[in-house]
Amino acid sequence: MPSTLPILLKDQKVLLIGGGNVALQKAEVLADNEIKFRVISQEINSAIEKLTDKLIQKEFKLKDIGEEYIIIDATGNPKVTKKLLKYKKKHQILLNVVDQPKYCDFYFMALTKNRPLQIAVSSNGASPTAAKYFRDQCEAMIPEDITAYLVQKQKERDHGLICIQDTIKELKFKSSKVYLVGCGIGDPELLTLKAYKIIQNVDVVLYDHLISNDIMALVPKHTLKVFVGKQKGYHSKSQDEINALILHYASQGKKIARLKSGDPFVFGRGAEELMVLTQQHIDTEVIPGISSSISAPLMGNIPVTARGYASGFTVVSAHLRGNRINLDWIDLLAKENHTVVVLMGLSRIKEIVDEAIKLGISSHKPCAVISNASRPDQKILTTTIEHLQRDAEDMPRPAIIVFGDVVTFKTQLTGVENEQIAASF
Structure with missing residues (x-):
């Protein structure tokens, strides 16, 4: 050549x-x-x-x-x-x-977009296709806001303000990207295609105990996997520590996926992480996931809405910051034709039942607990408020609780199935 x-x-x-x-x-x-x-x-x-x-x-x-x-x-x-x-x-x-x-x-040469920072790739005429391929790889590395950044750096240079170390630090942050990835309820086939592609192509994955082993098996072997805990009853990373970890890897110019159970914005603290990353001017993308609030009941053939059973539903968390309990929603159990889905409430069942009885909620109100929805060890319990504490004692986490007449839909469905079986004989 x-x-x-x-x-x-x-x-x-x-x-x-x-x-x-x-x-x-x-x-x-x-x-x-x-x-x-x-x-x-x-x-x-x-x-x-x-x-x-x-x-x-x-x-x-x-x-x-x-x-x-x-x-x-x-x-x-x-x-x-x-x-x-x-x-x-x-x-x-x-x-x-x-x-x-x-x-x-x-x-x-194969050129990236015409802007202050432009990359040219040449194969010396041997293969324009190869040049274009690596041109596209380089293009993907350049932050979208690089033009504004270089205009600012030119102003600094014009005033004699040049600090190579600071510029390198800034560029590492700019070349990093964080994905807050909703991973659904555990079954890898319920991941979005976009979530799957991101998991396959980042440098670092931050995960906790709610992310199933099957989904973690999709992470390539060469990817750095960082466990951040967040498991009730065990010492684990605080939210501030998790934020600091994300920023640490972003400062190295890494592509990072923070795997979130369900959807990042449904009681998943995704909003808090997005706020911190935005304040640090780090490119962040939120990937929607299937929330357990809707999909977990579905796995037990319990619709959150159904004609004649419920015309609306409410999703609440029984857990607040500082390990405080949230019972402000209990009065919703008295609302007719309404479903209430409770996340992070399994360990608070006694308080929930006591408050429901105190407010005069019928002890015969149907309810269900779905544990490990979509996973091989999935368990489904249907009961009433009166027997909820006793029946749910051995139900494993993670789990959701469903209150409302929609729970009886499962019983009606089973009755139809039994009639069909009997008719076949």
Whole structure:
């Protein structure tokens, strides 16, 4: 391969010879990079006419070369190439003969977007496809707001404010990205396609005990996996410590996925993490997930709404910051045609039942507990408020509690199934 030296030329004067599809490709590159050029050709593609108004429709002659010192031969005509090679012996020009590397003084590189920070990739003419592939890889690394950042850095440079260490630190934060990924209720087949792709392609994964083993099995072996706990009754990372960990890896320019059970914004503290990351100007994307508040009842054939059973539903958490209990929603249990789904309430069943009885809620109100929804060890319990504390004693976490007539839908469904079985005999 010949030795090359990539350089940037200012105030280019370019002559493009040819008007077909090959010439169009070169014209598009020149136009995309805001480089002015002339075109000479007997026939000119109408798409080229939209890219420049400097068009001469005629057969090319050497005398047509004006002040241009960069000439692109996109004709595919050996006679034109021969004339240009002869002309180059006596004139200082840079010649590019498309698809003829041996005659080229320069190659067209695969360029990222035209902005203050631009990356050019060249295969020295060997494989434009390879150059474009790695161009796209480089493009993906450049932050979208890089233009504004470089404008600010130019202002600092103009005032003599240059600190390489600070700039490197800033760029690492800018090149990092954090994904708050909703992982649903545990079954990996219930992940969104986007969540799956992110899990497969980040540098670091932060997870807790609510993320199933099956989903963790999707994380590539080379990915750094950091357990952050958050399990009730065990010493684990506080939310502040988790935030600090995310920032730590972001400061290294890593791509990070914080895996969240269910949906990040349904009692998942995703909003808190998003706020911290936004305050630090870190690129963050929230990936929706299937919330257990809706999908866990579904796994037990309990609809949160159904005609004749419930026309609306409420999702609440029985757990507040500082291990405090939330019982402000208990009065909703008295509402007719309404479903109440309680997250993080299994350990608070005694207080829930006591408060319900205190407020005069019927002890016969149907309720259900769904544990480990969608997982191999899924368990479903249907009972009433009167027997909830006793019946749910051995139900494992994670679990949700459902209150409302929709719980009886499961019983009605079972009755229909039994009738169908009996009718088949």
